[in-house]
Amino acid sequence: MSAIADVARLAGVAKATASRALSGHGYVSAETRDKVIAAAREIGYVASPNAASLVTGRTQNVGVIIPFISRWFFGEVLESLEQALLVQGYDMTLYNLPPASPERDRVFDFFLARKRFDGIISVGVALSEQEVDHLHRLGRPLVGIGGPIRGVPTIEIDDVASARLATEHLLSLGHRDIVHVGGSQIDEMDFHVHSNRLRGFQAAMVAAGLSVSGCFYAAEFTMPGGYERGLALLGDPRRRPTAIFAASDEIAFGLILAARELGIRVPTELSVIGIDGHPHAEMFRLTTLVQYPRAQGELAVRILLAELGTRGGAAESTVLPTSLVIRASTSAPRARPH
Amino acid sequence: MSAIADVARLAGVAKATASRALSGHGYVSAETRDKVIAAAREIGYVASPNAASLVTGRTQNVGVIIPFISRWFFGEVLESLEQALLVQGYDMTLYNLPPASPERDRVFDFFLARKRFDGIISVGVALSEQEVDHLHRLGRPLVGIGGPIRGVPTIEIDDVASARLATEHLLSLGHRDIVHVGGSQIDEMDFHVHSNRLRGFQAAMVAAGLSVSGCFYAAEFTMPGGYERGLALLGDPRRRPTAIFAASDEIAFGLILAARELGIRVPTELSVIGIDGHPHAEMFRLTTLVQYPRAQGELAVRILLAELGTRGGAAESTVLPTSLVIRASTSAPRARPH
DNA sequence: ACCAAGTCTGGAACCGGTTCCATGAAGGCC
DNA sequence: GGCCTTCATGGAACCGGTTCCAGACTTGGT
Structure with a gap:
């Protein structure tokens, strides 16, 4: 309700001076500045950002x-x-x-x-x-x-390098039968994240002299997504990998739950690594590449x-x-x- | 850059008329309205909400x-x-x-x-x-x-009634040794939710002729919060309840994970009910009071x-x-x- | 034919700030 | 002492819309 004109009147100065005093731009004597600020405080003046941005073009x-x-x-x-x-x-x-x-x-x-x-x-x-x-x-x-x-x-973050690092961690532990569970590029238009992490995974595998055909499975980027995929993937003991690189921690959590449910011991029978640094990772004891x-x-x-x-x-x-x-x-x- | 004045000039009318035509308030002939709208479209005019709210007081x-x-x-x-x-x-x-x-x-x-x-x-x-x-x-x-x-x-939602209902579900199944794990009123100032759910729980217990002393345990309102509390609470077999009413699904998930980890079978050895209707409830097969x-x-x-x-x-x-x-x-x- | 009500339009004030410009006072320098 | 620079302040224009008001032109009822 109270406008800068009211402040100016109360302080006994012109609108222009009041504006300068309050915004801090231009010359104002310390004395007048105090007077204006006191007046503003007295009537509880708050500047209208609309009016200000109308002229300055800045909206804050x-x-x-x-x-x-x-x-x-x-x-x-x-x-x-x-x-x-x-x-x-x-x-x-x-x-x-x-x-x-x-x-x-x-x-x-x-x-x-x-x-x-x-x-x-x-x-x-x-x-x-x-x-x-x-x-x-x-x-x-x-x-x-x-x-x-x-x-x-x-x-x-460097998705390719991070995925590669995660995969290399599994490789360095001696795993050869590794699978990547990640987002599909098609149903979620979640940028290049999915394809980059897949590429990083493949690069690491190929560098280790392993085939990558049939090593990728799509999942929704959530815990239930990982869980569903885990049940389907781990259900058949003959085709079960020894390690999974999950494109996100939430997927990894779901995979771990699925494994537990199928009686598969993590990490003894199945290693799982994720990407994210999700706060629940500690609880799931998940090895992961943390991003910030x-x-x-x-x-x-x-x-x-x-x-x-x-x-x-x-x-x-x-x-x-x-x-x-x-x-x-x-x-x-x-x-x-x- | 283009203002309503430009639109008006292009359409050959006054600013006032252009404003009326575009905002739809006041009298404008169909003919002029079309002319103004065409002009606005031609120069890609978009009204400045700042200017508008300055005078109308509405910000949208x-x-x-x-x-x-x-x-x-x-x-x-x-x-x-x-x-x-x-x-x-x-x-x-x-x-x-x-x-x-x-x-x-x-x-x-x-x-x-x-x-x-x-x-x-x-x-x-x-x-x-x-x-x-x-x-x-x-x-x-x-x-x-x-x-x-x-x-x-x-x-x-009616937190008291919902908590009561959840507790009554456990009671009706025959449980007598029930514990409530919920938020503490002190460390999280999350409104009356915590105390109301606790009250509903206590009301149901008392109505069933049971004591409520020592039946409440505080936990952070998260999955790890429930997990931590679960490990502590369920670790001692002698003091273990047969059912837990969790104040939120996320807490319930944590409790279930803790139970699994301790080798306690859900629901055979421990029943768990939550409140929320969290999308993960399906995955955890959690009985819950869903809110929307x-x-x-x-x-x-x-x-x-x-x-x-x-x-x-x-x-x-x-x-x-x-x-x-x-x-x-x-x-x-x-x-x-x- | 006349007056009232309804429709259409333009001019101008206004919302509440910021900023340009002009004016004046004080201080520094030759 | 005169002049230039810096500081301080007020007046007025301006940002880009909306709305009040007045005037003009239609229409219709009596």
């Missing part, structure tokens, strides 16, 4: 596009984004865009077109060429988490805000490290009864 | 305050809120406010004070009296999910928008139903070796 808000909320990686990223933005005085508009959302076009054409944000962070969304163009035309900086996006600084989604979120915010500061300082893409944490879900294979 | 945005993102219930609510708001042309500003957040005051004093939303939905946040007053003073409608909030329409967070989210949006339509139409609180889904984690207790 960042838009976030994300395909999932409840999956661990995404939830974690979201929390860290929110946190980091809050500290910097930005709030966050959330656009949840599941892979096959019917609202997808509306989000781009209507919501994002309103430009009620200073920048966008896109988390694990596979953007079409057209959508990338669309975003570029908005004239707002864009930072991506995951996957390369044309002309956009992104933050990611919170670090990715924080870095994304830092890069975006830096780009907001220096118009056009095109930042480069960053690859964040992963680290192998060995727990009790992997061991050397049992001597095979031949 | 709703603020959501939520303490967790990755816990199932909250993630689910969040997704449904986002979805429902999107359909109605609203976008959503997210304020993640973990129980002991150092940013808590800042969110209320700074971010919420900016009033960049038409209304607020508060999900499972225990608001202090002062905070409730603060929100009321903003003059924006507020809808709560969970727990009673003074002077605010809320949506909730998505329905809660949708209803919250409906109520909020209704209140935005008719200023002051103080809606009442709604209690949504829960339903018992019986799976294979509960059965009659084994005849006890006495």
Whole structure:
């Protein structure tokens, strides 16, 4: 209700002076500044961000596009984004865009077109060429988490190398009969994550002189997804591998549950390794390649805000490290009864 | 870049007419309307929401305050809120406010004070009296999910009745030695959920003529929380109950894992029931009282928008139903070796 | 034929800030 | 002492829409 004009009147100065005093831009004597601030406090003045952004073009808000909320990686990223933005005085508009959302076009054409944000962070969304163009035309900086996006600084882990490392861990333990359970590139448009992890797996296998044919099984990227796949895969003792590289910890958990249910001992009869560093990994004693989604979120915010500061300082893409944490879900294979 | 003035000029009308044509308010001939719309389309005009809300006071945005993102219930609510708001042309500003957040005051004093939303939905946040007053003073409608909030329409399930029902299910199977594992009221300020579920449990026990002393154990509201508690609780065979009522499915999952690890058969030696209807319940074959967070989210949006339509139409609180889904984690207790 | 009500349009004020520009006072330097 | 620079402040334009108001033109009822 109270406008800056009221503050100015109460402090006995002009609107312009009050604005300068409160925003800290331009010359104001210490004395008047105090007077204005006191007046503002007295009537409980809060600046209208609408009016301010109308003229400055700055909204102090960042838009976030994300395909999932409840999956661990995404939830974690979201929390860290929110946190980091809050500290910097930005709030966050959330656009949840599941892979096959019917609202997808509306989000781009209507919501994002309103430009009620200073920048966008896109988390694990596979953007079409057209959508990338669309975003570029908005004239707002864009930072991506995951996957390369044309002309956009992104933050990611090296999926190929991480998958390779995970597979090599199994190989180094002496496993030869290894299977990869991961996401399918077709039904989930979850970027290149799936295909990159598959490629890393295959690279490691081939380098070890092993065949990769028939070594990949698709699963939904969830614990039940891993569980279902595990029951089907491990049910037949003759075709059972000695080790599985799961593309995510949640899949790995499901596989472990399936194994337990079938009376297969982990790791004695079956080794399992995942990727993520999910907080439940400790409970499942899962060996995994941990990535740090919170670090990715924080870095994304830092890069975006830096780009907001220096118009056009095109930042480069960053690859964040992963680290192998060995727990009790992997061991050397049992001597095979031949 | 293109403003409504450009559209007006191109269409050969006044700004006022262009505004009326595009917004649909006031008299415009069909002919001029078409002309204006064509002109707008031609130059790719998108109205500036800032300018509009500056004068109308409406932002087409709703603020959501939520303490967790990755816990199932909250993630689910969040997704449904986002979805429902999107359909109605609203976008959503997210304020993640973990129980002991150092940013808590800042969110209320700074971010919420900016009033960049038409209304607020508060999900499972225990608001202090002062905070409730603060929100009321903003003059924006507020809808709560969970727990009673003074002077605010809320949506909730009947926690007492649901807990009672869950406990009665165990009692009706013949269990007498039942324990409740739930959240502690102290370390997590997660509203009255914890205490209400505990009360429902106690009511059922007392009604069955059983003692409730020593029948409650606190656990973190997560799977590892349940797991840890399970190991501790079930480790000693002499003190082991025949059934556990877990305050959430995630806790129940943890308990089941702990039981399996200790070689305790579920449900033969131990029955477990939860509350939630978590998607993993099927996999764990968990008997549970399912609630419908998505329905809660949708209803919250409906109520909020209704209140935005008719200023002051103080809606009442709604209690949504829960339903018992019986799976294979509960059965009659084994005849006890006495 | 006249007046009232309804329809259509343009001009101008307004929402609440920021910022450009002009004016004036004070301090530093030759 | 005169002049330039820096600091301090007020007036006014402006951001991009919406809405009030006045005027003009139709239509219809009596």
